Amino acid sequence: MPIRPQSLLFEITARCNLNCLYCYNVWKDDCGYPCGNGSTELDTESIRRLLAKAVRESGVSQVTITGGEPFLHDDLVEIIGYLAKMGLAVGLIANGTAGGEQMYRDAVKAGAGIVEIPLLSSERAIHNSMTRGTAFDLATERLVDVKSAGGRACAVIVLTKMNMHDVRETIAMAAVLGADSVMINRFNVGGEGRRHVDELLPSPGELTAALLRAEAAAEEWQMPIFSSVPVQPCLVDLSQFKRMRFGTCPACTEKGYCTIDPLGNLRPCNHSPTILGNLFESDFQALAENVAAAAYRAARPAFCSDCAIAADCQGGCKAAAEACGGCARGEEPFLARNRASVRRKREEGHEGTKGAKVTKNTQTRSEEWAS
Amino acid sequence: MGKLISAVLIAATIAVAAVYLIRRRNISDADLSRARGWRRHVLIGAAMVLAIVGVGGCSGDSKSVGAGGHPPIQPEETIANATSRVREAWRQADARPDPDDKDYAKFDAALKARLAAHDAAVDALVTAGTLEAETGAILKGALSSLTNSAEFRQGRVTCYDMSVEGGASVRAEGDLAKASAELARLAESAKLAPAVVEKARNQIARQLQIITIANQAGDPAVVKLAQAYLAGKPIDEPVPDEFVKAAEALARILSGQEDQ
Numbered sequence: 001m002p003i004r005p006q007s008l009l010f011e012i013t014a015r016c017n018l019n020c021l022y023c024y025n026v027w028k029d030d031c032g033y034p035c036g037n038g039s040t041e042l043d044t045e046s047i048r049r050l051l052a053k054a055v056r057e058s059g060v061s062q063v064t065i066t067g068g069e070p071f072l073h074d075d076l077v078e079i080i081g082y083l084a085k086m087g088l089a090v091g092l093i094a095n096g097t098a099g100g101e102q103m104y105r106d107a108v109k110a111g112a113g114i115v116e117i118p119l120l121s122s123e124r125a126i127h128n129s130m131t132r133g134t135a136f137d138l139a140t141e142r143l144v145d146v147k148s149a150g151g152r153a154c155a156v157i158v159l160t161k162m163n164m165h166d167v168r169e170t171i172a173m174a175a176v177l178g179a180d181s182v183m184i185n186r187f188n189v190g191g192e193g194r195r196h197v198d199e200l201l202p203s204p205g206e207l208t209a210a211l212l213r214a215e216a217a218a219e220e221w222q223m224p225i226f227s228s229v230p231v232q233p234c235l236v237d238l239s240q241f242k243r244m245r246f247g248t249c250p251a252c253t254e255k256g257y258c259t260i261d262p263l264g265n266l267r268p269c270n271h272s273p274t275i276l277g278n279l280f281e282s283d284f285q286a287l288a289e290n291v292a293a294a295a296y297r298a299a300r301p302a303f304c305s306d307c308a309i310a311a312d313c314q315g316g317c318k319a320a321a322e323a324c325g326g327c328a329r330g331e332e333p334f335l336a337r338n339r340a341s342v343r344r345k346r347e348e349g350h351e352g353t354k355g356a357k358v359t360k361n362t363q364t365r366s367e368e369w370a371s
Numbered sequence: 372m373g374k375l376i377s378a379v380l381i382a383a384t385i386a387v388a389a390v391y392l393i394r395r396r397n398i399s400d401a402d403l404s405r406a407r408g409w410r411r412h413v414l415i416g417a418a419m420v421l422a423i424v425g426v427g428g429c430s431g432d433s434k435s436v437g438a439g440g441h442p443p444i445q446p447e448e449t450i451a452n453a454t455s456r457v458r459e460a461w462r463q464a465d466a467r468p469d470p471d472d473k474d475y476a477k478f479d480a481a482l483k484a485r486l487a488a489h490d491a492a493v494d495a496l497v498t499a500g501t502l503e504a505e506t507g508a509i510l511k512g513a514l515s516s517l518t519n520s521a522e523f524r525q526g527r528v529t530c531y532d533m534s535v536e537g538g539a540s541v542r543a544e545g546d547l548a549k550a551s552a553e554l555a556r557l558a559e560s561a562k563l564a565p566a567v568v569e570k571a572r573n574q575i576a577r578q579l580q581i582i583t584i585a586n587q588a589g590d591p592a593v594v595k596l597a598q599a600y601l602a603g604k605p606i607d608e609p610v611p612d613e614f615v616k617a618a619e620a621l622a623r624i625l626s627g628q629e630d631q
Contacts, residue, residue: 122557122562123562124562137564137566137567140563140564140567141564141566141567141570144567144570144571144574145570147574148570148573148574148577150601172553173553173557173562173563175546175550175553176550176553176554176557176563176571177567177571178571178574178575178578221546221549222542222543222546
């Protein structure tokens with residue numbers, strides 16, 4: 001049965017003007033990824049051919065352009081327009097510091113329906129520390145610009161030890177700037193982030209507290225809020241969140257997404273360094289159904305083998321497990337570091353661990369993916 | 372029958388005009404000057420009378436026959452139906468799929484069908500003269516934009532793209548007042564750069580302006596029209612008159628005034 005993902009994520013360039021502590025770009029890790037130095041990119045005509053082929057063969061209705069920093073690509077607006085004219089919904093993930101107001105307006109006008117921009121903290125110093133630049137003023141301005149241009153702005157908070165205390169104020173600021181939604185992701189280890197695990201990765205307790213603060217702020221500001229990077233229910237009790245929605249890993253699955261890198265290589269996920277093959281050389285379906293893709297879809301940590309919700313939860317983010325341990329079947333750091341507490345709870349027969357319930361607000365999709 | 376009469380009258384008008392032009396070309400200047408007087412006036416007058424009667428016949432018939440191949444429009448019943456279809460489409464402009472129902476293809480198809488029904492109904496109202504063509508175009512474009520947006524939002528619960536779901540482009544009046552107060556606090560504490568404060572202030576003002584228009588129009592659903600129509604338009608320009616007119620028309624349709 002062909003794999004018909006909902007969307008494609010296209011990394012238009014590996015270049016970036018920032019070097020964020022938490023960056024997950026696979027080429028930031030010293031793993032010898034093909035476009036590691038950002039010097040190799042496709043020309044615009046090749047990008048058009050690549051995307052037309054990928055869209056035709058995959059049947060997606062949405063393409064999200066990311067990077068690197070997409071606004072560093074000279075023809076970004078042209079590519080957005082090209083995709084929009086194909087009748088696709090186009091999203092954009094940018095850092096807010098490359099491309100001025102006019103470029104953002106042009107991007108929205110060309111068809112970028114939603115633009116995701118990090119708003120890491122309401123405190124300038126924290127945002128700038130996490131991005132290792134002077135990004136705060138530009139990022140906040142671009143959030144307003146997207147909205148003013150008629151686009152939908154999504155403020156992205158990457159929850160780390162550095163900014164988790166400030167999450168309530170950050171969501172208030174996002175509301176003031178006109179953001180349409182907030183995506184609040186726990187720090188997911190990979191890329192540059194691998195070098196900063198100790199200083200960034202919160203404990204399950206810290207994450208829970210921060211997410212509860214976020215939920216309260218979202219309620220206060222009537223802000224749609226999503227936690228996309230998977231959170232394991234055995235580490236954080238998701239049933240206590242009434243408003244926030246949690247994602248599970250949809251990589252390379254039906255209704256999920258696949259990632260295309262700047263050279264046309266297909267990967268199961270933008271966090272994963274696994275290359276399934278090149279779209280200039282092979283058909284999308286052949287790659288999405290090949291052995292590597294099937295293995296990626298089936299991967300679960302052995303630790304989760306007797307858990308009743310393993311098929312839904314999948315042990316968290318397998319790309320992070322892969323980035324850190326070299327194998328998608330491994331345990332990602334958030335699980336590996338806290339497995340002792342899970343084991344202890346299991347021994348005590350604590351509900352929500354072994355045989356944990358997937359709460360209603362967890363987006364369980366495994367029954368679809370199984371097909 | 373009416374169509375036949377109209378066709379005969381138009382043909383007669385063309386014939387009279389042709390005769391007049393041929394005669395004018397064939398006669399000399401001297402003859403022409405002599406001919407000025409009753410003969411010329413009679414010819415022009417006859418042409419005008421025939422033209423008025425012919426065009427009147429056509430436009431009168433269009434209400435019952437329809438134009439451009441559209442099905443016949445029966446003024447009372449069909450206008451009411453069309454109004455009802457437009458109203459229904461706008462009332463459901465924000466409809467989302469049941470989160471437990473993963474049949475996204477079915478939801479997408481329903482959205483497209485609703486849009487097609489709305490557009491056909493708007494066309495019928497324009498043809499019937501109930502809506503101005505410009506207003507019709509605004510309503511069609513705006514609902515199309517909202518529909519595409521809904522299609523874009525629905526069901527994207529993947530790791531990254533779930534963020535696209537939900538969220539009103541124009542916030543409620545109370546939320547905007549709160550945002551305005553919070554902005555003032557952030558400006559005072561210099562948490563935001565002055566340029567950002569200025570832009571955010573303008574944006575809040577623009578949203579309040581839209582809500583004011585919606586309130587004046589008497590139906591909060593007009594905010595949806597504003598969201599779609601004003602998307603991509605600079606916030607520092609005044610709200611266009613054609614939008615205000617379309618907002619009023621939509622409010623009449625939503626309130627049922629057009630049915631009476």
